[in-house]
Amino acid sequence: MFENHLWTMEPVGREENTVQGKNYRFTLLTPCLIRMEYREDGKFEDRPTQSVWNRRFDAVPHRLVKDGEGFELFTDRMHVIYSGGPFSKNSLMVKAIGGLHPFGANWYYGEEDGNLGGTARTLDGVNGACALQDGILSQNGCAVLDDSKSLILTEDGWIAPRQGDGVDIYLFTYGNDYKEALNDFYRLTGKTPMLPRYALGNWWSRYYAYTEDSYKELVTRFEKEEIPFSVGVIDMDWHLVEDVDPKYGSGWTGYTWNKNYFPDPERFMTWLHDHGMRITLNLHPADGIRAYEEAYPAIAAELGNVDTANEAPVDFDITSKKFLEAYFKCVLHPEEEKGVDFWWIDWQQGNTTKLPGLDPLWMLNHYHYLDSARDGKRPITFSRYAGPGSHRYPVGFSGDTHMTWDSLDFQPYFTSTASNIGYGWWSHDIGGHMLGYKNNEMAARWVQFGVFSPINRLHSSKSEFMGKEPWRYPMEIGAVMTDFLRLRHSLIPYLYTMNHRAYAENIPLILPMYYSYPQNREAYGVKNQYEFGTAFVVAPITTPKHSGVNRGKVQVWLPEGLYIDFFTGMIYSGGRTLDMYRDIHSIPVLAHAGAIVPMTGEILGTAAVHNPETLAIRVYGGADGSFTLYEDDNETNAYLKGEAVNTKMELNWEKKTFTISPAEGKLELIPAKRTIKVQFFGVKDSAVTVSVGGKEVSAEKTYDAAKSCLTVALPENNVTEEITVTMTEGGLGSNDVEGMIFDLLDRGELDFYEKEGVYALMQKKISTAAKLAQLQALNLEPELIGAVAEILTAYEA
Template identity: 50%
Template sequence: MPVNIDMLTLSPKAHEATLVQGDHYRFTVLTEQLIRIEYSEQGVFEDRATQSIINRHFPIPEFEVIRKEGLLEIITKHLHLYYTYGPFSKSSLRIDVKNNYSLYSNRWYYGDAFETLKGTVRTLDHQDGAVELEEGIQSHNGFSVIDDSKSSILVDEETIVPRVHDQIDFYFFAYGREYKDALRDFYKLTGVTPLLPRYILGNWWSRYWKYTETEYKELFQRFQKEDVPFSLSVIDMDWHMVDIPEKYGSGWTGYTWNKELFPDPTRFLEWLKEQELRVTLNVHPADGVRAHEEMYVPMAKELGIDYNAEHPISFDITDKKFRDAYFKYLHRPEEERGVSFWWLDWQQGTTTKVAGLDPLWLLNHYHALDQVKQGKRPLILSRYAGIGSHRYPVGFSGDTIITWDSLRFQPFFTSTATNVGYTWWSHDIGGHYKGYKDDELSLRWMQFGVFSPIMRLHSTNSPFNGKEPWRFQEGIGDIMKQYLRLRHELIPYLYTMNWRTHQNNHPLIMPMYYEYPMENNAYDAPHQYFFGSELIVIPVTEKLDYDLQKAPVDVWLPEGQWIDFFSGRIYTGGKKLRVFRGLDTIPVFAKEGAIVPMAKHVSHSNSVDNPTALSILVFPGKSNAFELYEDDGESFAYQDGKYAVTKMQLDWENQKFVFFPAEGDRSVIPENRELNISFKGFTDMKKIAVRMDGQEIDFVNSYNRETNTCTVKIMNYDTRSMLEIMLLDEVLIQEFNQYEEAIFDLLNKAQISFELKDMLYQLIKQGKNKFDLLIELRTMKIDENLYDAILENLID
């Protein structure tokens, strides 16, 4: 039976009107910028779906076909294809792309290499730093190619077969620098990204460690005591029997609980559920099922295997009979008693008995399909298996080495994966193994994790390698706890971006050039990225400058004003600059008018439900609107309209903020909410009026000068009502004129001579204009980082 879920809905046959065909060639004009190109000596062309491509039923675009003696031309608004017939070659097939990004790089000949802005790669296993990435669909020169010639055929959701004939089958993208349009049509071609369950966006606890049930409970009781929230428990391979009789082989693959560690698995899973934790278990399926497993006999009987002889049940995901038993006996019983999804770890290799068919892709596909059949949103944790893998989130990036070089690569790696639509990478935050102990590195990695798609702490089975905050220096451990709480506070914003990724093809993470394609600086900032529609994030990947007790970060801010998410300080964009951050913060910038809905922190709670108390951050500068999306967080009921959207709007010109009545199915959200609306980067506004449905109501107003934040608190907001906050002061925006105070703080913390501190501070206090002050500072030949840190506090 076909599954009516977007990620698996197959519409592979193109409109006849889009086909331009001969005996051995076929061109399909899918859009004015996307063309399928096929060649077959047998004259056989493929109209079924493939592993990568599931939809070719696009609206008929405008194009022109010209046939001359010995020449076929296809012309659209964006490309011009020339084909002189015969087998494809450089001399028989070329495409001119209609752009002027380069004097010489807008023509493609068949077989030519092409440059893209890269995509992603199967795994970062065992890597220490940067790796070479596969090609993506986005190109600085405006065109790229997906080669689908070798992928297997998806006859229907269940049936995958190899191609019978050798064929050339690829897709030419000619989207120029319209990157978001290219990604939109890529998703249309390859399938949408599923809507993730809400709990996935919280903190995950993962450690390769042989816990006992008692130890595990004590760990999470300690987390609760320390007020550190988690939404997901990831139990690595030692949940199952590992030390098995030698005659059965390795214990790497297993499905039977280790009763010495977990005497009553049902009781243990129920306890985790009581703590509001979901569970995933790690599995390595490659070795199949051996005779020591509890489910071996019934499974062997069903598959006709001599269980008395203890013949192993071989892993063969291509075989439907095995596959049905695999889910029936190995996975469904654990899901029924509390396992939410599976971590499909390595060890399958890259071959199956079907030539060219990757077992990793098959596992990802069939596990997702099995969950859909059960009425669950498709969800796994598994490695990337090629184009189309975004249909099977979440991605496990592998076992990385614990070094600064590994951390430096991950922000670029994460954002660049968007170029193949793969937006939900989960890294081993803090690194997996080897490397060295460095508390500062662990903190910076965790801060990146909070502002990455999935926040999964992880470490290997060394007694010295764990990510519990109390393992680190006291100050660093406290900061870690703050950021882990922040991640849960961000879930309303993250879940809305999850919806936008699914519904509007607007990924959570995007490289800078997606919004600024014509800005060269956008391509020279690989370490920074958009984090949803409102924020830019630049993770700290360098150690502290010891003298300054701050780390340097090179930043490019586009034109306009950008407000520091943490401090409320306003920066004028249109330039590159070096900023400095202490251990407690990283550069996160909100756009003008940004609205970031967050959950108010609830102490000692793991809940990620739609919150009864919201904290809304509002930043100055421009009018803007944000629509908060909420549903039940887990089911497919949203497809039947069971979701609510709450619009929030900053009307900058009229100096008011409006919270509109929730629209849609309000049963999924609380009837009443506490609202804490924080205007960050504003002056201390004394004149404020608050109206609900036109009637003035009571509120509490407070101001935090350290973060330039004015907070309006409404205790009992009816979600059916319209709330208006009128900002009646004349000056709303906070001008950064406190540089003397900021530089004092910088110098006070700096580990430099008192004489130099006094000399610099006296110079600052003289009241010279900033330009003259900078010139004089430069003549003093002070340390470059110290000069740049002072510069950051002087520039507008």
């Protein structure tokens, strides 16, 4: 039991990379990464730990100069100076050399600044921002991962305490080569595994006493409204709660279905599966298995030392291998056989156990994940963060979020910064869980962020007034929420490819802007802006709208280049910071010129668990681009063997051709034929030619001038044939400045005299600079000037 079929472990470092004395040991892992140990007893640890699993990296060229009790160690990226004795700021220092850091960096033991942050265990009890633990990146070039207190993984797959005290740290001296540092962090600690496809769809979650009938009624209503969900989260009221005899304690912990609510759990879960949903149940395991539980006789018999005559409880002892094996076998596996797909481990009972230093949350995450991987099933957990290495056990539950603008405003930063400790799959209580207040605009903005976050899980508390069903909001707000929930499912082909990229290339879905632009100081200032996969820069709106213009505002930094808005089609020139204004229907989601985004119109029913028969491919003009669509069987570990299909797509902007190459790989995993729609954004209207397998075919073409979008609907074709779409005229499109400003004025709640004045100014045949100057002279509200200026200056050829 608990066999590891997912990761390799090579915990022993290379001897030729090691410098060792009586009480110290230094092991080079890369030219920029070094392990440094000090122990008075000289007994160093070569086994894997809770955080670190691999130390056998490639051989590192280096030069060693002995100096009495100490030494100097040189690589082409690092200079270590150690004078001997216990580590201190006076005895140990390291100089980072080269890389992207222009002046290098000096690190002294025990001193560190400039850390860019990692993440936090939970947002429980947090209204707004909270402090973050450190990550492995520093703006100053050096960062420490301290592994001194983590426990050991033994050969039989269990855990053991370290013997004695000592120092065991890893120093990352990568300067500002953040992607390189993160890649080596994953080499050190283990890869992020792929999620099942269904996890990338919408999750419905609510702390509420549903019944079988009420939950089915809810799902049926979602289907009627064409609002897609792929995961059903059943909170703690699935089990006995209020009917527990007080002699057994509270109903917080429970494993027995409440038959008054769910008379036939297997029937209920089969129904959900038939309707395209996977199921996770909430667990608060701390109180163990008590005598009233249906599983009590089986686990008591399995353990054999339980006083069942006196109804003695089976204590929850995470430090007992025998208990844990019995717990999975007798309590959880029977529910999985009925239909539970994975578990929500809602551990809230602290971090102490019988074994000093052992965090029960880490144990639950680790062994739940390994157990769920049995029989080749692709594992998934849903639990809180338990320190470095937690990225191996996705998905993360960030805790009970307060329902406030301050909490929403913190979440984009909190989510992207978690990548600095490799934690790429946070799931938040989208819309907020408790306390706070109801604000319709905030609810829509939160869902918009959720769609462009790792996991989109709508959640709320038991209050009758906190439901997140779109129809419980004013019509416009509900429509926005519905549109975005549909959008999330249409993005799954793109998201699933990014899911594979996170595993194969060690790049999380969401990255802070400074990963790609470490030398730009602006990248560190836009904390709520991030890269969303290969295609997008996203800047969620997390503050209330400005009256008058009726638009939310966010400051956006655009690196050099060309960008096209996903929703409006507006073209932007980069290399600057500007305020962007959006009505309630969108947020800034900006595609790089040349970006290619495969999507689908198949969003309902079981679509979230299958590779689609139809694709809607967005292609953004202005530069060359490529994208390889990744597909596999979606729910097993066969991807570890490379069993997948890849379909390469390329845009040649100079030749104005877009090519879809024949699919390659295990073709039985995808439909033999597909219907494809290609949408070119940021382009002029043009005639097109389409060839399939080298033969020209007819295709339907339309053009939306307001969004500079050329759409080509292709006939159904074999996935093994090459498809080429050529714009025979083409060229970069232009913004409909007049139409966009008219729309801003028309929808704004503004003085009619002001509207007429601005619109008349926009009709003048004068330069943009002159219009901006005269706009300032009109003595208008600043936000109206800002919104008009954004449109006027977005792009100029």
